[in-house]
Amino acid sequence: MSSIPHDHAADHAADHGHAHDEHAHYPGGIMRWITTTNHKDIGTLYLWFSFIMFLAGGCLALTIRTELFEPGLQIVDPEFFNSLTTLHGLIMIFGAIMPAAVGFANWQVPMMIGAPDMAFARMNNWSFWLLPFAATLLFTSFFVPGGAAAGGWTLYAPLSVQAGMGMDLTIFAIHIMGASSIMGSINIITTILNLRAPGMTLMKMPLFVWTWLITAYLLIAVMPVLAGAVTMLLTDRHFGTSFFNAAGGGDPVMFQHIFWFFGHPEVYIMILPAFGIVSTIIPAFSRKPLFGYASMVYATSSIAILSFLVWAHHMFTVGMPAAGQIFFMYMTMLIAVPTGVKVFNWVATMWKGSMTFETPMLFAIGFIFLFTLGGFTGLVLAITPVDIQLQDTYYVVAHFHYVLVAGSLFAFFGGIYYWLPKWCGRMYNETMGKWHFWLSMIFFNVTFFPMHFLGLAGMPRRVPDYATQFADWNMVASIGAFGFGLSQLLLLYNVLTTIRSGPPAPAKPWEGSDTLEWTLPSPAPYHTFETPPVVE
Amino acid sequence: MLASVLGTGVARAAKEYNLQPPVTPIGEQIFDLHIYIMWICVVIFVGVFAVMFYSIFAHRKSKGHQAAQFHENTMVEVVWTIIPFFILLFMAFPATKTILAMKDTTVPDMTIKVTGYQWKWGYDYIDDGFGFVSNLKTPYTQIHNQEPKGEHYLLEVDQPMVVPVGKRVRVLITAGDVIHSWWVPAFGVKQDAIPGFVRDSWFRADKPGIYRGQCAELCGKEHGFMPVVVEVLPADQYAAWADAQKKKATAAADDPAKVWDPKDLIARGEGVYTANCAACHQATGKGVPPAFPPLDGSKIATGPVEAHLDTVLNGVVKNGQSTAMVPWKNTLSPTDIAAVITYERNSWGNHVGDAVQPAQVVAAKK
Numbered sequence: 075m076s077s078i079p080h081d082h083a084a085d086h087a088a089d090h091g092h093a094h095d096e097h098a099h100y101p102g103g104i105m106r107w108i109t110t111t112n113h114k115d116i117g118t119l120y121l122w123f124s125f126i127m128f129l130a131g132g133c134l135a136l137t138i139r140t141e142l143f144e145p146g147l148q149i150v151d152p153e154f155f156n157s158l159t160t161l162h163g164l165i166m167i168f169g170a171i172m173p174a175a176v177g178f179a180n181w182q183v184p185m186m187i188g189a190p191d192m193a194f195a196r197m198n199n200w201s202f203w204l205l206p207f208a209a210t211l212l213f214t215s216f217f218v219p220g221g222a223a224a225g226g227w228t229l230y231a232p233l234s235v236q237a238g239m240g241m242d243l244t245i246f247a248i249h250i251m252g253a254s255s256i257m258g259s260i261n262i263i264t265t266i267l268n269l270r271a272p273g274m275t276l277m278k279m280p281l282f283v284w285t286w287l288i289t290a291y292l293l294i295a296v297m298p299v300l301a302g303a304v305t306m307l308l309t310d311r312h313f314g315t316s317f318f319n320a321a322g323g324g325d326p327v328m329f330q331h332i333f334w335f336f337g338h339p340e341v342y343i344m345i346l347p348a349f350g351i352v353s354t355i356i357p358a359f360s361r362k363p364l365f366g367y368a369s370m371v372y373a374t375s376s377i378a379i380l381s382f383l384v385w386a387h388h389m390f391t392v393g394m395p396a397a398g399q400i401f402f403m404y405m406t407m408l409i410a411v412p413t414g415v416k417v418f419n420w421v422a423t424m425w426k427g428s429m430t431f432e433t434p435m436l437f438a439i440g441f442i443f444l445f446t447l448g449g450f451t452g453l454v455l456a457i458t459p460v461d462i463q464l465q466d467t468y469y470v471v472a473h474f475h476y477v478l479v480a481g482s483l484f485a486f487f488g489g490i491y492y493w494l495p496k497w498c499g500r501m502y503n504e505t506m507g508k509w510h511f512w513l514s515m516i517f518f519n520v521t522f523f524p525m526h527f528l529g530l531a532g533m534p535r536r537v538p539d540y541a542t543q544f545a546d547w548n549m550v551a552s553i554g555a556f557g558f559g560l561s562q563l564l565l566l567y568n569v570l571t572t573i574r575s576g577p578p579a580p581a582k583p584w585e586g587s588d589t590l591e592w593t594l595p596s597p598a599p600y601h602t603f604e605t606p607p608v609v610e
Numbered sequence: 611m612l613a614s615v616l617g618t619g620v621a622r623a624a625k626e627y628n629l630q631p632p633v634t635p636i637g638e639q640i641f642d643l644h645i646y647i648m649w650i651c652v653v654i655f656v657g658v659f660a661v662m663f664y665s666i667f668a669h670r671k672s673k674g675h676q677a678a679q680f681h682e683n684t685m686v687e688v689v690w691t692i693i694p695f696f697i698l699l700f701m702a703f704p705a706t707k708t709i710l711a712m713k714d715t716t717v718p719d720m721t722i723k724v725t726g727y728q729w730k731w732g733y734d735y736i737d738d739g740f741g742f743v744s745n746l747k748t749p750y751t752q753i754h755n756q757e758p759k760g761e762h763y764l765l766e767v768d769q770p771m772v773v774p775v776g777k778r779v780r781v782l783i784t785a786g787d788v789i790h791s792w793w794v795p796a797f798g799v800k801q802d803a804i805p806g807f808v809r810d811s812w813f814r815a816d817k818p819g820i821y822r823g824q825c826a827e828l829c830g831k832e833h834g835f836m837p838v839v840v841e842v843l844p845a846d847q848y849a850a851w852a853d854a855q856k857k858k859a860t861a862a863a864d865d866p867a868k869v870w871d872p873k874d875l876i877a878r879g880e881g882v883y884t885a886n887c888a889a890c891h892q893a894t895g896k897g898v899p900p901a902f903p904p905l906d907g908s909k910i911a912t913g914p915v916e917a918h919l920d921t922v923l924n925g926v927v928k929n930g931q932s933t934a935m936v937p938w939k940n941t942l943s944p945t946d947i948a949a950v951i952t953y954e955r956n957s958w959g960n961h962v963g964d965a966v967q968p969a970q971v972v973a974a975k976k
Contacts, residue, residue: 232932393810457647534824
């Protein structure tokens with residue numbers, strides 16, 4: 075018992091209703107984190123890992139933007155530049171966004187459904203501890219002969235067959251991260267389906283739990299597909315197969331089909347948990363129940379199903395028959411319908427509410443605004459003829475950063491500010507949080523809005539140098555990128571000072587929040603809901 | 611004066627904000643389609659967020675607004691599911707028409723085969739029996755900031771593709787190594803070049819001029835340095851150009867039996883090297899190890915000539931897979947191969963002193 079942190083013990087002494095917290099014993103120091111099977115500890119590990127990856131991937135992005143500050147080659151050579159774009163994508167997707175979402179799930183899903191922990195506590199530990207090894211493989215690949223993978227995060231064959239051993243390390247890293255994701259998903263599905271508190275029917279679950287349930291199914295469906303694609307790449311590279319080599323009877327385009335059959339659901343894997351967080355924050359700060367809960371569940375499910383029927387819209391320029399292009403265009407456009415329903419529901423939730431604008435709400439509103447903008451450029455890109463002009467240009471780069479940075483990432487920022495008082499029992503600095511929001515909002519747009527113009531005007535993506543007519547907007551984007559990157563240090567500073575010395579947070583710091591975790595004291599005790607709560 | 615300055619300013623700004631001015635019927639359709647879809651999106655966007663920002667302004671706690679507690683309304687929810695569906699129909703109709711027009715590559719007036727290589731484009735005029743390779747013309751000194759950048763920095767080539775105005779040109783697109791993508795924004799044509807497969811596309815350029823694009827699919831180290839330049843000429847000028855090309859092709863066909871003076875081979879080899887080899891192995895012959903090995907002092911370039919011939923002709927294959935060192939036997943003529951090998955064996959620190967004759971290359975090819 076001596077190893078319980080001081081503030082923790084003090085808190086539970088003050089809270090007699092949760093005396094079961096006395097069972098919190100764990101080894102001290104680093105061994106606590108290595109051996110932990112506690113969903114809260116593991117959630118914390120996921121979130122810190124993801125934040126470190128976010129900073130690392132951000133450094134790669136800033137190197138890219140420095141090279142692109144003006145025309146000509148200045149600081150990196152073209153091959154290394156390609157490694158930077160490749161690893162930036164892989165690290166942000168598999169290292170930052172996905173683990174952050176799993177971190178939120180670990181902390182919140184058990185508390186929101188009244189479960190004592192995740193269903194498979196030991197597997198939970200392993201799911202996390204695979205990730206640092208995968209990340210190490212990715213980073214070491216910079217130092218092997220031939221350098222890190224340089225074929226883009228999409229790893230298109232045959233370019234990736236041509237690459238050096240950095241590609242093999244990347245393939246193994248993807249295998250490991252895939253295994254981690256699949257185990258995490260099995261855990262989340264089992265927890266949600268089996269460990270809900272009495273009375274917590276499926277249609278009473280908080281929307282965040284719903285979006286994660288659907289996300290977990292998507293992960294289990296598509297991560298093996300990606301593993302298959304990269305395994306075929308591996309055997310083509312080393313064992314004489316010809317899956318993607320026309321000379322041996324294969325087809326390079328087959329790689330793209332398999333990759334995007336994973337890749338498109340992957341897009342929703344990254345955004346659905348963010349939808350869940352926003353659907354939690356908006357009602358809380360509007361002091362009004364979520365509008366259209368049932369239609370939100372149905373919309374999320376239809377997005378998930380449609381995500382399996384649109385993959386080839388990433389490949390409109392490979393030369394599909396007209397019927398193929400038309401089918402995938404119609405299916406892609408159809409996604410606008412459930413996505414629109416979600417946006418309308420959020421706005422209707424705010425309508426006639428009693429709103430306040432603390433940092434989580436600001437990020438949620440920023441999310442709705444910019445994600446919708448990214449959704450509309452997605453609709454423009456769904457139109458096959460227009461896509462053929464814009465495919466592989468900076469317009470696409472702008473589009474997916476609007477949905478992934480201003481989308482997923484902003485929602486996660488909102489979630490961190492929203493739940494931090496529950497997680498560490500202390501309030502963050504609101505002024506600094508607002509500064510973080512506004513700086514992120516402004517610099518995000520300074521960075522990525524001009525990229526629409528660049529793409530329309532004809533600048534391809536993944537180039538280390540460009541024609542002089544693209545110079546002005548590239549300079550603007552580079553300045554914005556540094557502003558955005560530096561603004562993130564505010565979040566780090568705010569979180570660190572909150573954990574160390576923030577003022578104590580009440581059990582329920584937000585007037586309008588009504589999910590189960592707010593019935594617990596702050597910080598949430600090490601073990602919660604050992605006796606399940608009864609929901610109405 | 612002022613008017614002209616303003617005029618160029620506006621033209622330049624327009625060029626920096628929107629799709630390039632189209633010069634083909636398909637390009638125009640795409641341009642209009644984009645404007646049409648974008649305005650629909652802008653109108654919906656403004657509508658939705660006018661409501662949201664009004665709500666943010668009016669329904670705030672600081673103004674004492676009490677929260678209503680409604681949380682569903684079936685009528686409203688059905689309406690806002692169905693209306694977007696109909697808006698989408700209005701977008702899908704013109705888009706489908708354009709797709710069908712783009713895909714109709716029948717009845718061409720002429721056919722050109724386009725081949726993507728790391729990192730240049732090959733153009734073969736199938737009907738007329740000549741062809742050439744088109745390389746980036748921007749000097750390395752400009753790229754490395756040692757001299758000011760020219761007007762068409764990175765978008766200029768030594769030999770552009772030339773087509774006649776107003777003719778339906780069918781392009782057959784393929785690649786020799788990895789996937790590339792042939793893209794001319796003003797034509798509205800972007801088609802991936804896939805090794806081992808031939809895809810097609812078409813355009814009809816209605817305005818003479820020079821149109822510039824780039825490779826659009828990441829294809830390795832020099833992906834950013836393989837522009838596509840197409841010159842559209844009036845019919846008579848095109849005929850004259852094609853005629854000259856045919857004559858040049860006949861005249862330039864080297865007699866592979868000719869025995870060359872080593873000095874001439876080295877001189878010719880330097881040009882071949884600069885155009886084809888220097889991107890990886892560098893002008894200094896030092897390469898970029900380990901991905902692109904040095905030739906200066908290498909075992910192959912200073913060892914037996916047979917191994918050197920084999921490497922250049924057939925490329926390097928590791929574990930049954932081709933590498934960045936691709937076969938050159940179908941890309942370069944026997945004379946060019948003889949010249950470049952002779953150059954490599956007798957340049958930088960290499961002083962082997964022998965010369966390879968085209969006849970040896972022909973023999974080794976068999």
